[in-house]
Amino acid sequence: MSEQNASASNAGPAGEPAPARFRPTAVAAVSLDTIGDAIGVQVPGASAAVSVTGISLNSRTVEQGDLYVALPGASRHGAEFVSQAVGRGAVAVLTDHAGARLLALSADTAVPVLVVDGPRNVVGPLSAMIYQSQPAAGRTPRLYGVTGTNGKTTTTYFINALLSALGQQTGLIGTIEILAGGEPVPSLLTTPESPDLHGLLALMRERGLDAASMEVSSHAVSFQRVDGVLFDVAGFTNLTQDHLDLHGTMEDYFATKAELFTPGRALRAVVTVDDEWGRRLAATAGIPVTTLSMTPGGAPTDWTVTSTSARGLGTGFSLQGPDGVTLNVHTGLPGTFNVANAALATVMVMASGMDAATVQAALDHHDPFTVAVPGRMQLVSDEPAAVVDFAHNTDALARALEAVRSPLPGSRVIVVFGATGQRDQGKRPAMGAVAAKMADIVIVTDDDPHDEDPAAIRADVLAGARSASEQESPECVIEEVYPRDAAIRRAVELAGPADTILVAGRGHEVWQEVKGVNLALDDRVELRNALTARGFTVLRDDRIES
Numbered sequence: 001m002s003e004q005n006a007s008a009s010n011a012g013p014a015g016e017p018a019p020a021r022f023r024p025t026a027v028a029a030v031s032l033d034t035i036g037d038a039i040g041v042q043v044p045g046a047s048a049a050v051s052v053t054g055i056s057l058n059s060r061t062v063e064q065g066d067l068y069v070a071l072p073g074a075s076r077h078g079a080e081f082v083s084q085a086v087g088r089g090a091v092a093v094l095t096d097h098a099g100a101r102l103l104a105l106s107a108d109t110a111v112p113v114l115v116v117d118g119p120r121n122v123v124g125p126l127s128a129m130i131y132q133s134q135p136a137a138g139r140t141p142r143l144y145g146v147t148g149t150n151g152k153t154t155t156t157y158f159i160n161a162l163l164s165a166l167g168q169q170t171g172l173i174g175t176i177e178i179l180a181g182g183e184p185v186p187s188l189l190t191t192p193e194s195p196d197l198h199g200l201l202a203l204m205r206e207r208g209l210d211a212a213s214m215e216v217s218s219h220a221v222s223f224q225r226v227d228g229v230l231f232d233v234a235g236f237t238n239l240t241q242d243h244l245d246l247h248g249t250m251e252d253y254f255a256t257k258a259e260l261f262t263p264g265r266a267l268r269a270v271v272t273v274d275d276e277w278g279r280r281l282a283a284t285a286g287i288p289v290t291t292l293s294m295t296p297g298g299a300p301t302d303w304t305v306t307s308t309s310a311r312g313l314g315t316g317f318s319l320q321g322p323d324g325v326t327l328n329v330h331t332g333l334p335g336t337f338n339v340a341n342a343a344l345a346t347v348m349v350m351a352s353g354m355d356a357a358t359v360q361a362a363l364d365h366h367d368p369f370t371v372a373v374p375g376r377m378q379l380v381s382d383e384p385a386a387v388v389d390f391a392h393n394t395d396a397l398a399r400a401l402e403a404v405r406s407p408l409p410g411s412r413v414i415v416v417f418g419a420t421g422q423r424d425q426g427k428r429p430a431m432g433a434v435a436a437k438m439a440d441i442v443i444v445t446d447d448d449p450h451d452e453d454p455a456a457i458r459a460d461v462l463a464g465a466r467s468a469s470e471q472e473s474p475e476c477v478i479e480e481v482y483p484r485d486a487a488i489r490r491a492v493e494l495a496g497p498a499d500t501i502l503v504a505g506r507g508h509e510v511w512q513e514v515k516g517v518n519l520a521l522d523d524r525v526e527l528r529n530a531l532t533a534r535g536f537t538v539l540r541d542d543r544i545e546s
């Protein structure tokens with residue numbers, strides 16, 4: 001899998017993807033003078049009346065009438081792209097002092113240049129002002145933001161499905177795709193940059209959407225992508241070790257996430273308090289908090305999951321809330337973590353002011369949490385149960401294997417997976433070991449080898465699997481099959497109707513990167529084709545549309 005960078009997974013074979021256009025069709029012009037006032041910069045008289053009708057921090061998405069924000073980057077400065085931006089129609093530039101120096105070195109810039117100390121600090125509020133994305137009067141769509149290490153994508157899809165079941169027109173913003181009332185558009189980032197985000201919210205409002213659910217990554221908070229955005233409800237899933245390359249420590253990672261739960265960013269919060277970080281967040285958030293727990297009998301919470309019972313691969317459960325309210329909820333997606341995701345989605349929707357009877361009716365009539373979330377415990381067939389999941393590290397693989405284990409006697413688990421090249425090598429044998437301990441048949445194949453030798457990666461995974469099998473699970477069958485489509489066909493060839501096949505690691509991804517070349521490969525398509533070829537019945541690809 002292409003670790004944390006959605007752009008790679010959604011890029012086509014030609015490499016860097018073209019950014020999508022997310023803007024309202026009607027934007028009232030704002031004068032450069034007004035923009036200068038808003039950011040405390042004096043605009044020279046001759047430029048004061050320049051009309052701005054859009055904003056972009058990417059020269060490749062600039063349109064006629066835009067303010068181009070030239071930001072410093074990790075490897076280059078946006079000022080290097082000013083001539084391209086002006087060529088595409090930018091009417092003014094906003095940059096920092098380093099950018100201004102770069103521009104002074106080049107030929108005269110043909111448009112006015114505004115200079116501030118930290119342009120990232122103002123780009124969010126400016127985007128909100130230019131696109132009027134969330135005006136005080138008539139602020140729609142209602143916005144649900146989900147953050148946390150795991151479960152963001154699934155929870156946003158669950159919220160989307162429940163709101164649709166409630167008859168609302170909905171939008172969605174996250175790792176996989178953006179739904180804004182038109183055709184789904186593949187995402188480049190989990191959380192878009194603020195000009196795109198505000199443009200998108202304004203577009204959703206223009207198209208009359210009632211509500212939208214959105215993933216908020218910690219990168220988004222750090223890079224100020226959600227500045228100037230007000231969430232009606234912010235939700236927290238959990239916090240485990242991740243992204244320490246950006247944050248350095250768990251404390252910093254937590255503090256970044258916690259920023260979302262402050263006045264001016266969200267009106268109210270729903271916090272899952274099953275880990276220490278959630279409990280701290282609930283205790284310190286500066287906005288009203290509703291708490292939620294999966295563990296009855298712990299410290300009192302506003303909502304608690306009780307009476308879980310397995311229903312096929314999914315789970316039915318009760319959600320007990322304040323004033324004696326009980327909701328009966330079901331998710332068809334395997335795994336106790338999907339109970340947590342379904343509970344959080346339900347409580348976030350309740351927190352936005354829905355009444356319990358209406359929500360219960362939508363749950364009963366539409367079973368919204370059985371929606372196919374692309375590549376997240378996505379069921380491709382029932383008999384055998386065939387599941388594609390994004391689990392791409394040891395812990396996630398263990399949870400996924402636990403989730404798909406059927407209680408039926410004689411039912412076997414067949415897992416197909418590999419490890420990514422040029423990433424954490426230590427996890428390869430560990431993933432192999434977990435698979436050998438928890439599955440009956442382990443088929444080791446390729447993931448994204450990148451520039452590494454795929455055979456060497458497989459050897460690392462196989463070594464872990466064989467060693468664990470020798471010590472703890474001698475009955476486990478281990479095979480090495482490649483390429484990946486052949487491995488998936490092999491799993492289907494071995495499966496009987498009572499077995500479960502788990503294809504793990506790549507989820508919704510549709511390109512496999514091998515030595516700089518992106519090869520088309522979608523686990524769901526390969527699995528579906530292999531099952532059909534053997535005469536098994538596959539499920540409909542039940543995607544949600546806005």
Ligand SMILES: CC(=O)N[C@H]1[C@@H](OP(=O)(O)OP(=O)(O)OC[C@H]2O[C@@H](n3ccc(=O)[nH]c3=O)[C@H](O)[C@@H]2O)O[C@H](CO)[C@@H](O)[C@@H]1O[C@H](C)C(=O)N[C@@H](C)C(=O)N[C@H](CCC(=O)O)C(=O)O
Pocket residue numbers: 003004005006007057058059060070071072073074075076077078079081188189190191192193217218219220223
């Ligand atoms: C670490 C990080 O987040 N980097 C983001 C940041 O890059 P950067 O500051 O280094 O920018 P740069 O590429 O040096 O370019 C400098 C400036 O020139 C501009 N430019 C550049 C080229 C050009 O042709 N024209 C142009 O205008 C760029 O827009 C930028 O403003 O600004 C860029 C412009 O928006 C982002 O594309 C880039 O995200 C990269 C692609 C990325 O992979 N980000 C990941 C880590 C990320 O944000 N992931 C989280 C999810 C994490 C998770 O939970 O798994 C996410 O929300 O997606």
Ligand SMILES: Nc1ncnc2c1ncn2[C@@H]1O[C@H](COP(=O)(O)OP(=O)(O)OP(=O)(O)O)[C@@H](O)[C@H]1O
Pocket residue numbers: 148149150151152153154155175190215237238337338340341375376377389390391396399400507
């Ligand atoms: N609440 C949860 N707790 C722990 N693991 C989860 C949870 N929900 C999903 N998972 C596991 O994590 C994987 C990623 O889930 P999901 O995409 O919903 O989370 P995410 O926060 O959006 O992660 P990512 O940013 O990696 O996409 C799933 O494939 C599943 O294996």
